[in-house]
Amino acid sequence: MKPIALITGGSRGIGLGIAKSMLKAGYSLAINGLRPADQVKEVLAELNTDEGEVIYCQGDISISEDRSKIISEVKAHFGRLNVLINNAGVAPKERNDILDATEESYDWVLNTNLKGPYFLTQLVARWMIEQKNKKPKETFSIINVSSVSATTASVNRGDYCISKAGLTMSTKLWAVRLGEYDIPVYEIQPGIIRTDMTASVVEKYDKLIEEGLTLQKRWGNPQDIGKTVAALATGTIPYATGQVINTDGGLTIQFL
Secondary structure (H helix, E strand, C coil): CCCEEEEECCCCHHHHHHHHHHHHCCCEEEEEECCCHHHCHHHHHHHCECCECEEEEECCCCCHHHHHHHHHHHHHHCCCCCEEEECCCCCCCCCCCCCCCCHHHHHHHHHHHHHHHHHHHHHHHHHHHHHHHHCCCCCCEEEEECCHHHCCCCCCCHHHHHHHHHHHHHHHHHHHHHHHHCCCEEEEEECCECCHHHHHHHHHHHHHHHCCCCCCCCCECHHHHHHHHHHHHCCCCCCCCCCEEEECCCCCCCCC
């Protein structure tokens, strides 16, 4: 019986890279996204192979009712959940200096990037504890996909940085709370990853990478993150709950 993973934002970008890696690692998947199901048919057809079953759970993780609906759909279809991957995230609608930032943008970003995964984790953690009590040898984990922006200040998108810094504390809090149940919680902080979210700044980062922004002189790709997630989910990096994995090509290393 294959283990089950739920991936928020799993139909595109980093989330799709994670989905492909998790299938290769032996999981069946529930992927969540904002788009209606008929708009992700091609993605589902690509993912639904002999490697594992994939279902789509449409919903906005920033909305309480949608979070409950997503978990109810996973329960109804699979009856269990081994791994939660909090990957869904949004960028500011406009990059504004923090002197000109708006509450509208702040709420939009924080609701999806921080409130959503925090309370989705709460729902999943309760369910995982129930499962763990019934099957003590079963393995469970929670993985937050954050960003180097959790620790690297960008004054033209302060709301995004704050949301990711908050997710880092959320990782620590849930690691502490779930430690007694042997449910590890991890965080991955991607660097410059080539996705639709970074499509508008390709020229900028091409130049910066060439000038030495990253030690590994290339863009990261969704598969880089997917392989890291799969390693954590499968227990390849045990005894490390609460820790952050920087998958950033050396971007955050300080050197002289």
